[in-house]
Amino acid sequence: MGAAQSGPERRRRYYNSQARPYHRGPVRLTAGLGAGFYNGDLTSSLGNNFPGISGSLGVLYQLWPHLLIGSELSAFQIGAKDDLPERNLAFRARNGSGEVFFRYEPFHDEAEYADPRGPGAIVKPYLKAGVGLLLYNPKSYYGTTRPETYTTFLQPERNDYPAMAIVAPVGLGVTVRLTRTLNATAEAAYYFTTTDHLDDVSARANSAANDGYARAELKLEYAFW
Structure with missing residues (x-):
């Protein structure tokens, strides 16, 4: 993919395979708020989940039309009760994560080009995938409701909490230009x-299967130019 300097432009121009010029960037700051959900040994049912608050801060950068790279730091809580009443287990976990990801926007947007030939897209769906690190700190207990201040937590199965794990997020979303x-x-x-x-x-x-979780958030994305 070729690149050239455009005289009056302050930003460098790049060209796609159809010789359409575009700029990389801008950098966007993101902030989100929503909920976290659990899927694992205890349950895969949304009805047995105790959803917790989820918040995130991140950055996005457009590499070329349709494709962005991003990084995000998140803090969130998840919890759930057991599918099996006879076990009577439940848990709460307060976690943090950091991730890098690619975001792919499949539909055309003239605003991504340096020589737009029409109006920019107002609504853009996208897919995302990435990799990251999770710092998790669960506490299990007997019960069928969220823990209270008087809840007695069980002896942890591991002695190294908070512990770390690798995560691989996959997701989708929709962006609306305000x-x-x-x-x-x-x-x-x-x-x-x-x-x-x-x-x-x-x-x-x-169980021999690994646990997973989901996050759903509403976000604002602010560009510097």
Whole structure:
């Protein structure tokens, strides 16, 4: 892919395979708020989840039309009760994560080019995939409701909490352009993990499968230009 300097332009121009010029960037700051959900040994049912708050801060950068790279730091809580009443298990986990990802926007947007031939897209759906690190700190207990201040937590199955795991997020979303520099986004992503201790009930549940979780957030994206 070739590149050249355009005299009056302050930003460098790049060219796609159809010789359309575009600029890389801008850098966008993102902030999101939503909920976290659990999927693992105890349950895969949304009805048995105790969704917790999820928040994130990140950056986005457009590499070329249709493709962006991003990084994000998140803090979130998840919890759930057991599908099996006889086990009577439940847990709560307060976690943090950092990730890098690619975001692919499949539909055409003239605003991504340096020589737009029409109006820019107002609504743009996208797909995302990436990799990251998770710091998780679960507490398990007997019960069928969210923990209270008087809840007695069980002895942890591991003695190294908070522990770390690798995560691989895959998700989708839709972005709505509010102004030239401000977007609103709705996003949902599922996170595959390398741990079966996200709920601290691996041995008690006797499962060989790793746990996972999901996050759904509403976000604002602000561009510097």
